[in-house]
Each structure stands twice: as C-alpha cells, then as structure tokens.
Amino acid sequence: DGGITQSPKYLFRKEGQNVTLSCEQNLNHDAMYWYRQDPGQGLRLIYYSQIVNDFQKGDIAEGYSVSREKKESFPLTVTSAQKNPTAFYLCASSVGTPNEQFFGPGTRLTVL
Amino acid sequence: DAKTTQPPSMDCAEGRAANLPCNHSTISGNEYVYWYRQIHSQGPQYIIHGLKNNETNEMASLIITEDRKSSTLILPHATLRDTAVYYCIVRVAEWGANSKLTFGKGITLSVRP
Numbered sequence: 001d002g003g004i005t006q007s008p009k010y011l012f013r014k015e016g017q018n019v020t021l022s023c024e025q026n027l028n029h030d031a032m033y034w035y036r037q038d039p040g041q042g043l044r045l046i047y048y049s050q051i052v053n054d055f056q057k058g059d060i061a062e063g064y065s066v067s068r069e070k071k072e073s074f075p076l077t078v079t080s081a082q083k084n085p086t087a088f089y090l091c092a093s094s095v096g097t098p099n100e101q102f103f104g105p106g107t108r109l110t111v112l
Numbered sequence: 113d114a115k116t117t118q119p120p121s122m123d124c125a126e127g128r129a130a131n132l133p134c135n136h137s138t139i140s141g142n143e144y145v146y147w148y149r150q151i152h153s154q155g156p157q158y159i160i161h162g163l164k165n166n167e168t169n170e171m172a173s174l175i176i177t178e179d180r181k182s183s184t185l186i187l188p189h190a191t192l193r194d195t196a197v198y199y200c201i202v203r204v205a206e207w208g209a210n211s212k213l214t215f216g217k218g219i220t221l222s223v224r225p
Contacts, residue, residue, distance in 0.1 A: 004155075033212070042199065042215030043156070058212060090155050092213075100146070101213060103155030 003027065004104035006091050011109045013085075021076045021107045023091035030094075032074035033101060036060060037088040049074055078109065085111045116200045116216060123222040130187040132219055134200030137181045142204050145176060146213070147185045149196040156199065156215070159185065190223045197221075 004025045013019045025032065031050050035043040045058030049068040063082025068074055074093075078085045088108050092101040117135045124130040136145065146161040160167055160174045162183075167174045173186040187194055199218040 035213075035215075037215075040217070042217055043213065045212040045214075048212065088153075092155075100158040100161065102158065106153070106155050108153075 004091060004093055004102060006089075006104040006107050008107060009105065011107055013109070013111050015111055016080045018080060019078050019085075019109065021078065021089055021091075021109070023074045023076065023104060025072055025074075025091075025093045025102075025104075027093055027102065028071070029102075030071070032068065033092040033094075034058075034064075034066065034074070034076045035090045035092065037090060037106075043090060046076065085109060116202055118198075118200055118216070118219040120217070121220040121222065123224055124190050126192060126223050126225050127189055130190040130194065130221055130223070132185040132187075132198050132200075132221060133182065134185070135182045136200070136202045139180050139202050140204070142206075143202045144205055145174065145180075145183050146201040146203065147172070147174065147198060148201065148213070148215070149194075149198045150218070151193075151196045159198075187221075190221075192223050192225065195221060195223045 007022045033048040034046040037043050044060050046064050047055055047058055047066045049055035052068055052071050055066050055068050063079055065077045088106050090106045091104045094101045144161050144163050147159040148156040150156040160169055160172050162174045176183045197218040197220050199215045201213055
C-alpha cells in the first residue's frame, strides 16, 4: 500500500534534548511538508521541500531543522532551541506542483 | 492568503446530507477552495477542491457561488464516521510559500445516530 508513515506515534523527551521525527513516503511524491498542530488549533507550516536536497522555511521554522537527502524521506529535528516543542507533528507529501497534500498519521511529542 | 470563516460546529442526523458552509469573501481570482477533514488524533484527509465550477467526487460535492465569495461542502449521506473537524482553505496552486495549507479552526461536524 502506498502512503506516508511517521514514527513513532508517541514520543517523550526531556527538556534540552534534541529529537528527530521520522517521515517516509512511498508515493513517489516530489514535495514534502512538516506541520505542527497545537490543541484546538489549526496547522502551521514548519518546513517544506519541493525536491531532493532542497527545502524552505515555513512560518515557524525557528528551533527546527530538516534534511532531504532522499526523495522518500524528510526527517524533522526538534532542537533544544524550540521553546515550546510539545505538540502534534504532521508530515505530508504532494505531487510536484502543490496539489492536494496527503498526510501521515502524526507524531505526538511531549517534552517533560 | 485569503481568510475563510466557518461556523464552529454543526450536527446532522445519520443518513442525511450534511451541508458545511464557508465564507471566503476576499478570495482572489487565482485562488482555489480546498476542503480537508481531520478525525480526532489523526492526520488531515483531503476531500475535494475547486476553482469556480462545482465539483463532485466519491466523497463529497463542492458548490461554489458565482461570485466565489462562499462555498458549501456537501456530504450526501452522512455516517457516524464522518464526525470530524472540516477545514475550508483557500490558496493559489503555485509553488513557493503560498503552497502551504493554512488551516484555521475549522467546523466540527457531529453526526448523530
């Protein structure tokens, strides 16, 4: 089955630690995205990538970093510089042009 | 990006049509209307999108007014599994920062038995 996988579903970290969230897709999509969702709120764009080895900051990139070394993978690192990292993180992908985006199941990160 | 306004919630009976309204009075000529939904604690799911013509797919129908200032998503036969938050989004279909999906708070649809 084609789709987007995010792992793990739940993640706990101590304050001050960096943590990397995984996102893999086998849809052969060129574009990938990372969003953050806080309770009762909509989604906010963190980073997006149109193509391998290229990525752009979204609205709330501070405290986050990404890489796009492979077409199917777009990992997100939440660094210790991110002041409020506890949130629901969603990865998405789309065909080259910004058509409909397909989302993964999300990773719920809790920083203790 | 044009902003959208949606009522916070609505409900409908199972088996009946659910009509979800959205206002986007400042929409530009090159902006599309997209609908997504999110079931609790899951990733959003694409439903449908359109520019100015009405659209229909296996999930829903999208009715856009002639002046494009508002639209309605229609779920023809709502089921309990359609209970979710529905997001109406407008954006241009081009690359760059505008390709992002700006999700507001959406409308919570509750389907009752």
